[in-house]
Amino acid sequence: MSGCDRRGFLGTAAAALAGVALAPGIRLIDLAGARAPEEAASGRVRWGLLIDTARCATGCDDCVAACGRENGLQDTGRPRTDAQWIRKIDLKDLRSGREHSAPVMCQHCAEPPCVDVCPTGASFKRADGIVLVDKHTCIGCRYCVMACPFKARSFVHENVTEQKPDVPRGKGTVEGCTLCVHRVDRGATPACVEACTAAGHGAMVFGDLNDAQSAIAQRLRELPNRQLRGDLRLDTGVRYSGV
Amino acid sequence: MRRWTAIAGIAVLAVVSLAWAAGASRVAKPVVLIERPGKCVEATEVMRRDHMTLLLEQRDRTMRDGVRTKPHSLAGCVECHASSKTGSVLGPQGFCESCHAYAGVRLDCFECHAAKPQKAALGSGR
Numbered sequence A: 001m002s003g004c005d006r007r008g009f010l011g012t013a014a015a016a017l018a019g020v021a022l023a024p025g026i027r028l029i030d031l032a033g034a035r036a037p038e039e040a041a042s043g044r045v046r047w048g049l050l051i052d053t054a055r056c057a058t059g060c061d062d063c064v065a066a067c068g069r070e071n072g073l074q075d076t077g078r079p080r081t082d083a084q085w086i087r088k089i090d091l092k093d094l095r096s097g098r099e100h101s102a103p104v105m106c107q108h109c110a111e112p113p114c115v116d117v118c119p120t121g122a123s124f125k126r127a128d129g130i131v132l133v134d135k136h137t138c139i140g141c142r143y144c145v146m147a148c149p150f151k152a153r154s155f156v157h158e159n160v161t162e163q164k165p166d167v168p169r170g171k172g173t174v175e176g177c178t179l180c181v182h183r184v185d186r187g188a189t190p191a192c193v194e195a196c197t198a199a200g201h202g203a204m205v206f207g208d209l210n211d212a213q214s215a216i217a218q219r220l221r222e223l224p225n226r227q228l229r230g231d232l233r234l235d236t237g238v239r240y241s242g243v
Numbered sequence B: 001m002r003r004w005t006a007i008a009g010i011a012v013l014a015v016v017s018l019a020w021a022a023g024a025s026r027v028a029k030p031v032v033l034i035e036r037p038g039k040c041v042e043a044t045e046v047m048r049r050d051h052m053t054l055l056l057e058q059r060d061r062t063m064r065d066g067v068r069t070k071p072h073s074l075a076g077c078v079e080c081h082a083s084s085k086t087g088s089v090l091g092p093q094g095f096c097e098s099c100h101a102y103a104g105v106r107l108d109c110f111e112c113h114a115a116k117p118q119k120a121a122l123g124s125g126r
Helices: A003-018 A062-071 A113-117 A143-147 A181-186 A191-198 A215-222 B002-026 B044-065 B074-081 B095-103 B118-124
Strands: A021-023 A047-052 A086-092 A099-105 A123-125 A131-133 A204-208 A238-241
Touching: A047 A215, A062 A086, A062 A099, A062 A191, A113 A123, A113 A143, A191 A204, A204 A215, B044 B074, B074 B095
Parallel strands: A047 A238
Antiparallel strands: A047 A204, A086 A099, A123 A131
């Protein structure tokens, strides 16, 4: 048996083992987020969010608060220059008077304009669709801030202290929603989704858009939904229902 | 006369040896406080010479590929080497800063990265 064959066999055996049912309805592969910890993120997965605005209450900012806590975003008392990774947007149809509200953050586009315009390659898209900033190469030019149609990127204007170990942040670089990539790599959901679910709102669903069996894919099939600025054909990872 | 020469010789020797001893202590050394002795992720010699390369490789794998299992992470260094007094790897006696100040190498990791481990950060921050 050649080395290649043996490797192929081991890979198949590992995949078969990962698929073994631990208990009815729970498989090891589900718990591990479909990826072993030492395996690189792959294009088989496309992380995304579904926001159901029918369940999102005007005035509720549980997701925004959770994001700030998780990522160590501090309130300096100067909201015009503070970094904003996620914000609540209230919409009102002036003719009918219908009001609704939704959180807007980085839409994790498949064709991200921020990546197109970045002169240093700092703005990049991970294989599993999460759009990030490599702050080691970011020069703070803010082209991405201008290019993003969703105003999802923020520039850090002031020195930052008391950062979280998983979320490095520093003056002179651009940042935005990371989809809580440090949590996603552990197999957890983003902090905003966790907070929304824990509070019983259930307005946010996180999951793999490529997996037809995932909760998000099933909800996307049930609910009429759309992408913000769908006319730009960015193929966003965040979908909205009821806007 | 001979006795005087011997005494003078001994005196000169004593002065020279004192000066040598004093000279040895005048050479500045970085403060390397290891509060949690044990096995580091690599041998000491490897860490002294190559920690920056190990950190860079780990950084790219973590950020670009999302692999967070390898042991060469900056958070791992901080977790183990933070001072029990200040809770940090910075400061004049800090594990990272004392050596970097001695070698005259700019240490800009901690402009963005946390210099305190998660637990200490939880206690002091928020």
